[in-house]
Amino acid sequence: MASNTATLEGMATEATFSYYEERADRGVGLIIVEHTYVLKSGKYRERQLGIDCDDHVGPLSELTRRVHACGAAIGIQITHAGAATRSSTIGQRPLGPSVVPLSPEHEVPCEIERSFIPHLVKAFVQGAKRAVAAGFDMVELHGAHGYLLNQFLSPITNIRSDEYGGSREGRLRFPLEVVTAVCSAVGPDAAIFYRLGADDGVPGGLTIDDTCWAAQKLVAAGVDAIDVSGGLGGASLPGYTGEGYFAPLSEAIKGAVDVPVMVTGGITTPEAADSLVRQGKADLVGVGRALLANPSWAQNAIQTLRS
Numbered sequence: 148m149a150s151n152t153a154t155l156e157g158m159a160t161e162a163t164f165s166y167y168e169e170r171a172d173r174g175v176g177l178i179i180v181e182h183t184y185v186l187k188s189g190k191y192r193e194r195q196l197g198i199d200c201d202d203h204v205g206p207l208s209e210l211t212r213r214v215h216a217c218g219a220a221i222g223i224q225i226t227h228a229g230a231a232t233r234s235s236t237i238g239q240r241p242l243g244p245s246v247v248p249l250s251p252e253h254e255v256p257c258e259i260e261r262s263f264i265p266h267l268v269k270a271f272v273q274g275a276k277r278a279v280a281a282g283f284d285m286v287e288l289h290g291a292h293g294y295l296l297n298q299f300l301s302p303i304t305n306i307r308s309d310e311y312g313g314s315r316e317g318r319l320r321f322p323l324e325v326v327t328a329v330c331s332a333v334g335p336d337a338a339i340f341y342r343l344g345a346d347d348g349v350p351g352g353l354t355i356d357d358t359c360w361a362a363q364k365l366v367a368a369g370v371d372a373i374d375v376s377g378g379l380g381g382a383s384l385p386g387y388t389g390e391g392y393f394a395p396l397s398e399a400i401k402g403a404v405d406v407p408v409m410v411t412g413g414i415t416t417p418e419a420a421d422s423l424v425r426q427g428k429a430d431l432v433g434v435g436r437a438l439l440a441n442p443s444w445a446q447n448a449i450q451t452l453r454s
Contacts, residue, residue: 148435149181149192157184157197159206164213170438171219174445178214179340179433180223182289185274186267189227189295190237198225198274204281211282222285224342225274227267229295230256230304244298244305244312244321249379261309264321267295268328275329279336286337288325291344291376296322300344300361301379303352319361323368330369338371340409344378345396348385353378355396359403366404373400374409374433387412390419391428398428409433417448 152162171178183196190197197203207223214221230243234254243249243256259267275286290296298304299321305312311320330339343365345358362373375397377384387393390413397410410429413436414420420432438444 148439149195151192151194153194153196155193156202157190157195157199158203159196159210163196163206164210167210167221168213168217169442170445171214171217171221173443174447174449175219175438176445177220177222177285177431179285179287180210180221180283182224182226182294183274185225185227185270188237188239188242189229189232189270191226191228191232191294193236198223198277199270201277204277207278207281207283215282220284221282222287222338222340223278223281223283224287224289225271225278226289227270227295229298230254231293231295231298243295245307247304247306249293249298249304258307261311264311264324267321268324271325272328272332275333275337275339279333283337285340286329286333287340287342287374288322288329289342290322291342291374291378292381293344293379296325297344297378300357301347301353303347303349303379315357315360319364322361323364326365326368326370339369340372340374341365341370342374342376343400345375345393345400346380346384347378348380348387349378352380355399358396359400362400362404366406370406372407372409372431373404374411374431375400375429376411383412390414390416391423391432394423394428397423401427401429407431411435417451420448421452 183198184190230249241256278286347353393412401408407430409431411433415437
């Protein structure tokens with residue numbers, strides 16, 4: 148739920164602080180700050196938050212201070228957009244695992260050189276370390292919605308012939324290297340969530356069988372929780388309807404791993420959120436658009452379910 152409140156350099160602003168503080172002060176348990184780029188080549192929007200240099204730590208520290216003062220925990224989602232961005236945004240041709248556009252509307256990316264992959268891993272590590280330095284309780288690696296980690300795992304966007312392509316083991320290699328390195332660098336100082344695009348929603352793309360397998364590998368590498376969403380097709384996919392429309396995916400992944408699983412997707416009422424947890428379809432519930440529209444959503448939900 149990008150707020151587009153950052154400066155052109157990706158710095159958090161007073162508008163950013165106020166946006167999250169307003170929601171944290173009204174009953175939310177965990178605020179997950181919007182997707183934040185780890186390299187300028189992975190910037191998705193003009194006023195997207197960044198965490199690509201140490202200058203970001205100061206403003207983000209003010210953000211965590213304010214949210215903690217409200218009594219909520221706070222995490223941050225870090226990402227690289229890969230082939231999802233545009234040259235008009237980053238000033239260069241987008242990067243991708245292969246010379247395959249994300250969609251007919253996207254530019255054809257440059258294939259990431261094998262020698263550049265360690266630099267990408269390091270960028271995620273440095274971003275996670277800055278997040279910990281800024282006081283975040285959790286760091287979420289964004290491997291959904293057609294961003295770079297998702298692009299590497301998907302057989303549609305990754306047709307590489309080296310060890311980072313081919314089989315699903317090869318396609319998961321880069322995400323696993325990122326997870327392993329981030330978990331090692333962060334240690335017990337913050338929980339590591341992985342936002343997993345559990346279904347690409349595109350013919351020939353990732354299916355729930357692929358991502359149940361991947362989730363097990365990610366957890367073995369150190370991930371503390373899986374946040375289930377859509378893959379290349381985005382945050383809403385054909386065939387998934389109703390409140391908590393990704394619940395079939397979260398339920399399947401919950402059966403495959405032994406860490407908490409979070410579900411998102413069109414959850415607008417507290418009754419639906421409560422039911423998803425009580426029915427064992429997820430351990431955590433993420434609310435996005437409803438909370439965007441009504442900062443008091445969580446507070447109202449608490450009152451509703453207690454009455």
